[in-house]
Amino acid sequence: MAKTRYAPDRGLTARMTLTMFLLGVVFVAFITVLVLILGATNRVSSGGIVFIAVVVGLALGIGSFWYSDKIALSTAGAQVVTPQDGPQAARLHGIVDRLTALANMPKPRLAIAPSPMLNAFATGRNEKTSVLVATTGLLNSNLDDRELEAVLAHELSHVAHKDVAVMTIASFIGIIAGLLVRFAFYSELFGGGGRSNNNNNNGGALPVVLVVLVVGIVTYAVSFLLIRLLSRYRELAADRAGALLTGQPSALASALQKVSGSMNAIPTKDLRAAEPLNAFYFIPAFKKNEKGPSLNNLFSTHPSLERRLRQLSEISEQLSK
Amino acid sequence: MGFLDTILGRSKPAQPNLDELFSLPTAAITLEAGMNLKPTGTGSVCFRAAEGKAFGDIEKDVRELLSMGSGTGSVEVSTDSYGYTWLTCKHAPDDFEALVTDLHAVNSSLQTGGFGPQLLCTLVTFTSDTVHRLGIVYLYKQGTFYPFVPKTGQQRDNAVELQVRGAVGADLKIEPDLSRWFAVWGAPGL
Numbered sequence: 242m243a244k245t246r247y248a249p250d251r252g253l254t255a256r257m258t259l260t261m262f263l264l265g266v267v268f269v270a271f272i273t274v275l276v277l278i279l280g281a282t283n284r285v286s287s288g289g290i291v292f293i294a295v296v297v298g299l300a301l302g303i304g305s306f307w308y309s310d311k312i313a314l315s316t317a318g319a320q321v322v323t324p325q326d327g328p329q330a331a332r333l334h335g336i337v338d339r340l341t342a343l344a345n346m347p348k349p350r351l352a353i354a355p356s357p358m359l360n361a362f363a364t365g366r367n368e369k370t371s372v373l374v375a376t377t378g379l380l381n382s383n384l385d386d387r388e389l390e391a392v393l394a395h396e397l398s399h400v401a402h403k404d405v406a407v408m409t410i411a412s413f414i415g416i417i418a419g420l421l422v423r424f425a426f427y428s429e430l431f432g433g434g435g436r437s438n439n440n441n442n443n444g445g446a447l448p449v450v451l452v453v454l455v456v457g458i459v460t461y462a463v464s465f466l467l468i469r470l471l472s473r474y475r476e477l478a479a480d481r482a483g484a485l486l487t488g489q490p491s492a493l494a495s496a497l498q499k500v501s502g503s504m505n506a507i508p509t510k511d512l513r514a515a516e517p518l519n520a521f522y523f524i525p526a527f528k529k530n531e532k533g534p535s536l537n538n539l540f541s542t543h544p545s546l547e548r549r550l551r552q553l554s555e556i557s558e559q560l561s562k
Numbered sequence: 563m564g565f566l567d568t569i570l571g572r573s574k575p576a577q578p579n580l581d582e583l584f585s586l587p588t589a590a591i592t593l594e595a596g597m598n599l600k601p602t603g604t605g606s607v608c609f610r611a612a613e614g615k616a617f618g619d620i621e622k623d624v625r626e627l628l629s630m631g632s633g634t635g636s637v638e639v640s641t642d643s644y645g646y647t648w649l650t651c652k653h654a655p656d657d658f659e660a661l662v663t664d665l666h667a668v669n670s671s672l673q674t675g676g677f678g679p680q681l682l683c684t685l686v687t688f689t690s691d692t693v694h695r696l697g698i699v700y701l702y703k704q705g706t707f708y709p710f711v712p713k714t715g716q717q718r719d720n721a722v723e724l725q726v727r728g729a730v731g732a733d734l735k736i737e738p739d740l741s742r743w744f745a746v747w748g749a750p751g752l
C-alpha cells in the first residue's frame with residue numbers, strides 16, 4: 242500500500258462539525274420556542290406571521306439556491322466562455338482541464354467577468370450547473386501561471402465541497418428568523434392598534450408579537466455569527482484542498498498575498514457594487530469598518546490572511562517530509 | 563467523495579489507477595492492424611510536481627532508475643507552459659512493451675512515494691502515412707483513455723479521434739465523457 246501524505250486536519254473538521262451542530266441546536270430551539278409560544282396563546286395572527294415567514298423563507302432559500310449560477314453570473318455581468326474565445330479563455334480552460342483531471346471531478350462551466358478587481362468565485366447548485374468565474378482583473382494581473390492555478394484550485398474545491406448548497410442550508414434559519422422579525426415588526430406597527438381594540442380583555446395580544454420579535458432577533462444574531470464562522474472554516478478547507486491538489490501551497494500563499502494587497506488599493510465605488518457576491522469570493526472585496534481586529538474577525542466571511550498563510554505553511558512542511 | 567466528506571469539506575486527493583496501462587500493447591496491435599498506425603516509440607508521463615524536498619528526491623530517483631534500467635531507452639525531462647512536468651521515454655518503435663514497462667516504473671515510483679495524486683496523464687504516440695501524429699492519452703484518475711490528434715494551428719482532427727475510439731474500443735476503456743478529452747498541445751512526442 243502506497244503511503245499517503247495527505248493527513249486530514251482533524252481540528253478543522255471538529256470545529257466545523259461543532260459549528261454545524263450548534264446551528265442545528267439554534268434551529269431546533271427556535272422552532273420549539275415558537276411552537277410553545279403559539280400553543281400557549283392560541284393566536285391566529287401570530288401563527289399566520291410565522292407561517293408566512295417560513296413559506297417566504299423557503300421560497301427565497303430554494304430560489305436563490307436553484308438559480309445561484311444565473312443570479313451570480315448576471316450580478317457579476319460575467320460571460321460563459323469556450324476555449325475558442327480568445328487567448329485568456331484558452332488559458333483558463335487549459336488550467337481547469339488539467340486541475341479537474343487531477344482531482345477527478347467533472348469540469349464546471351467557465352466564465353469571465355469584466356471587473357478590475359483581482360478575484361474569482363464558484364457557484365451553482367450541483368456539479369452540472371456549477372460555474373467558475375474569474376475577473377478580467379485576475380487574468381490580466383501580475384499573478385503568474387502557478388498562482389492563477391492555485392486560485393482556480395481553491396475555487397474548484399468550493400465546487401467539490403458543494404459549498405453553495407451547504408451555506409444555503411446553513412443560512413436558511415437566519416433568513417426565516419430575519420423575516421419573522423420584519424413581519425412581527427410590521428404587524429405590530431400596522432395591525433397592532435386594531436387588534437388591541439378587539440382584545441381588550443385578552444392582555445396577551447401585543448406581548449406575543451413582542452416575544453416572537455425578541456426570539457427572532459436572538460436567533461438571527463446567533464445564527465449570523467455561526468454562519469460566518471462556518472464560512473471561514475469552509476474557506477480554510479478550500480485552501481487546504483486546493484493546495485493539496487496542485488501540490489503547491491506556497492503558490493496559493495503568494496497569490497493570497499498579491500490579491501489581498503491589491504484589494505486594499507481598489508477604489509470604494511467598485512467595492513460597494515461587489516458586496517452581494519462577497520461570501521463566494523476568493524478574497525472578500527468589501528471590508529466593513531470595524532473598530533477592533535477581533536470584532537472584524539468575528540463578522541468576516543473569510544479568515545484573516547495570517548490564518549490562511551499559517552495553514553498553507555503547515556501544509557508545505559507536511560509535503561516536504 | 564462521500565456525503566460526510568462533502569459536508570465536512572475534507573476532499574481526499576484522488577488516487578491513480580495504474581493497472582489499465584497494461585492494456586496498451588494489445589491496443590497497439592489493433593491500431594496497426596486496423597488503421598495502419600504504428601508506435602513512434604515515444605511515451606511520456608505527465609505529473610504536477612509538488613513543492614519540497616520529498617518530491618524532488620523521488621523525481622531524481624525515477625530519472626536515475628530509467629537511465630540505467632534497460633539500456634535500450636533514453637529519458638528526458640521537460641516542463642510545459644502549464645507548469646506540469648513530462649518525463650519522456652524513448653525506445654525503438656517495435657519495442658512497445660518495454661516503453662509501457664518504463665512508463666509504469668515512473669508512475670509506480672511516484673505512487674509508492676505518496677505522490678500518486680500528482681499524476682495527471684500518460685501519453686504514447688502513434689503515426690501512419692495519413693495521420694501525422696496520434697496521441698493515446700491515459701487519465702490516471704479515471705482509469706480511461708482517449709485519442710488526441712493535433713492538426714496545424716491548435717485544431718484537433720475530431721474525425722480521426724472518433725475513428726480511433728471505434729477501433730480500440732474493445733481493447734481500451736475509452737473515456738465516455740467527451741468534455742474530459744482535453745487537448746495536450748505541444749506535449750513531447752506529438
